[in-house]
Amino acid sequence: MLIALSMKNKLGFEDGSIEKPEGTDSDVLSSWTRNNNVDIFWILNSVSKEISASIIYVESAHELWLDLKESFQLKYKPRIFQLKHELMSLAQDQNSVSIYFTKLKTTWEELSNYRPVCSCSKCTCGGVKNPSSYYQIECVMSFLIGLNDSYSQVRGQLLFMDPLPSTNKAFALISPEEDQRKITSQVGCTSDPVGSMTFTVKSYNAKRPGIPNSGTIAMVVIEMIQQWRLQRIEERGTFLYPLQLPWPYG
Template sequence: MVGPSPSSSSVVDSINNLDAGNPLHVQNSDNSNYVIISFKLLGTKNYRIWSGAVKLALQARNKYGFVDGSCLKESYATSDVLSAQWDRCNAMVLTWIMNVVSQDVYMGLVYSENAAVVWKELRETYDKVDGSVVYNLLQKINSVKQGGSSVADYYHRLNSLWREFDALTKLPKCICDLVRSSLLTRDPLPEVKDAYNVVSRVESHRGVPESSGGTESKQNATSFVAKTFNNNKKQFNNNGNNFTRGSSSNVNRGPNLNIQRY
């Protein structure tokens, strides 16, 4: 004999009893029209900033699990009520993402049904930084001038561009924190071959076989020294021009104006 189906009121009660820390919990302000950030994804040129902002917004509403794959529908398969609630939350997160992309990007997502799949596709499509993107950003940085703006406005504008540059040119992880600190505190910074020799000696002393790390690992651990920092140091030390950015953490605005960069 089949028992009576649960009433609509009991279903509502079970959903309302979800703890606020549960990713299936929906706040009163959560709806498909909600705009989670103030700017839209335009493509490669602002993907990393956009994705970082969206991530923070989703984490604040405890919904990031729907895009990073940690909140799966299968986890609620034993409950029809919670499974349906997962579908609702997934659709809501998906609309939030689609609300903050350009029309061109939107057209490629309109038939999607899974927020995690869309998030992955966006990363694979737009998380690419080529020379033209970095070059255009450096040109923008180089053209920033204080003009008639206040020091505070000038600082925040330039610091924002440098943060964007840092996001676009993330360095590979070093195999040894101590070695990395030692290399980065040298002035002038060492050449690639010198940095390679230092890391190789440390690895040798630790008894790590050459085959376990390989040349590729060592190059990944050291190539940033000359490829990124040395190039930036040579390119942006403009002898008191609009700004300089060397190996230190200061941003210099003009020949006599030094502001600590946070």
């Protein structure tokens, strides 16, 4: 709501900086009334019907804003508790780095809205910049802590960087590592057909305990596959997939 009002340059009606004119100039008063009513209309359409029914008769956008602030601002503490709890329990687990990063940043950005900030724009000692930098470090630490242990090496490299990269930069450095692992995993799944066949034969035998000497049968079948592959390579120079095993292994 504040973003929309700021785009229309009407925040002054909410904070009271644009007061109702006291003179007799009807054009100025008419302009103020029209803009004030537009603000009231926007606010009423931004809240639920139950809330709008209790504030529909307020004549000033500033009074309306103060009424809502007084009624609902005190509820931010439970929300802060909830966000803090989500951050403490947030981890990558089975999610991708991208999904985990999005969840963490969304929670962190909402939490940052509840932190007190200086709005006077007159500070020259740098005291406002220090807390902001500290919050950024906290966000990066939360992101790195929640990563899976498989990223411990790249996480250690990021922690030794000086200055510590931002959260977006840390994500940009870790994301290619995840993509590389996906490619390596896909290549590894198709590079060892005999090993894959060994697992298939053993799994098949495990489901059929009635077959005698299933371990010996598995080794014989694997040896036959290897001999068949060498023969096929000698004859045609190629190796065809997938292998079709005779019953009961086919």
